[in-house]
Amino acid sequence: METYEKIAGIIKEKGHVVAFTGAGISVDAGIPAFRGGQGLWEKYDPMEYAEISAFHRDPKKVWTMLREMGSVILGAGPSPAHLALGALEEAGLLEAVITQNVDGLHQSAGNTNVIEYHGNHLRLLCEHCSRTSPFTEESTKILPFPRCERCGEPLKPDVVFFGEPIPTGAVIRANHAAAACKVMMIVGTSGVVYPAAEIPFMAAANGASVVEINVSPTPFTSSITNHYLEGRASEILPAIAGELGLMKRD
Numbered sequence: 624m625e626t627y628e629k630i631a632g633i634i635k636e637k638g639h640v641v642a643f644t645g646a647g648i649s650v651d652a653g654i655p656a657f658r659g660g661q662g663l664w665e666k667y668d669p670m671e672y673a674e675i676s677a678f679h680r681d682p683k684k685v686w687t688m689l690r691e692m693g694s695v696i697l698g699a700g701p702s703p704a705h706l707a708l709g710a711l712e713e714a715g716l717l718e719a720v721i722t723q724n725v726d727g728l729h730q731s732a733g734n735t736n737v738i739e740y741h742g743n744h745l746r747l748l749c750e751h752c753s754r755t756s757p758f759t760e761e762s763t764k765i766l767p768f769p770r771c772e773r774c775g776e777p778l779k780p781d782v783v784f785f786g787e788p789i790p791t792g793a794v795i796r797a798n799h800a801a802a803a804c805k806v807m808m809i810v811g812t813s814g815v816v817y818p819a820a821e822i823p824f825m826a827a828a829n830g831a832s833v834v835e836i837n838v839s840p841t842p843f844t845s846s847i848t849n850h851y852l853e854g855r856a857s858e859i860l861p862a863i864a865g866e867l868g869l870m871k872r873d
C-alpha cells in the first residue's frame with residue numbers, strides 16, 4: 624500500500640525530483656484532455672487540424688480550432704496539482720518539470736525550470752521569419768487568422784504539430800533532467816505519445832525511483848513504476864506536499 628506519507632518520505636530522502644506531466648494535470652484546471660470524452664479531438668479530426676501540412680494548406684480552417692483552444696487556455700488557471708509542484712520547487716525538492724502540455728500553467732504555478740516538450744500555445748510564431756509574439760485575447764479576435772507584423776505570413780501557436788520535430792533544446796534539456804533525477808514523478812499522462820513517453824524510461828534506466836500518479840494504469844505502471852498512486856493529481860499532489868509541510872491540507 625502506497626501512502627502519501629511514504630511517498631513524501633521518499634521525496635525528502637532522495638530529493639532531486641523531476642516531474643513528467645501530461646494532460647491529466649490540466650483537466651482540473653479546466654482544460655479537457657485532447658483524447659477522450661470532452662476532448663477537442665472529438666470535435667476536430669486531428670488529421671485535418673493538427674497536422675502541420677493541414678495548417679500550411681488551410682490556416683484559416685485550422686485557426687478555428689486554434690482559436691477555441693487558445694480561449695480555453697487563456698481562461699484557465701493552475702490547478703492544486705500545479706500549485707503543489709510549485710511548492711515542491713520552492714522547497715528545493717523539484718529540479719524540473721518536463722511537460723507535454725502547451726498551456727503554460729506550470730509557470731503560472733511558480734515553476735521556473737519548465738521544459739516544454741510540445742511547445743507553448745501562448746506564444747505565436749512566424750515560421751517565415753521566426754518572430755514570436757504573445758497569444759492574447761486580441762489574437763483570438765483577428766479573422767481569419769493573425770499574421771506576422773514583420774512579413775505578413777500566417778502566425779502559428781508555437782506548439783509541435785503532428786509532422787513536426789520536438790524542439791531540439793527541449794529534447795536535450797529533458798534527456799539531461801531525466802538522466803540526473805533521483806525521483807521521476809509521472810503525473811497525469813497515459814504514456815502513449817512518443818517520443819515524450821521515453822523520458823520516464825530514461826530516468827528509470829538511470830536508477831531513479833519512479834512515482835506514478837494517474838487515474839488508471841498505463842504502460843509505465845507494469846514496467847517501470849515503483850510506487851503507483853491511483854487518482855486525481857489535484858488531490859494526490861497537494862496531499863503529498865501537505866505531508867512535506869508545504870501545503871495546508873483540507
Ligand code: ZN
Nearest residue numbers: 749752771774
Ligand atoms: Zn514573419
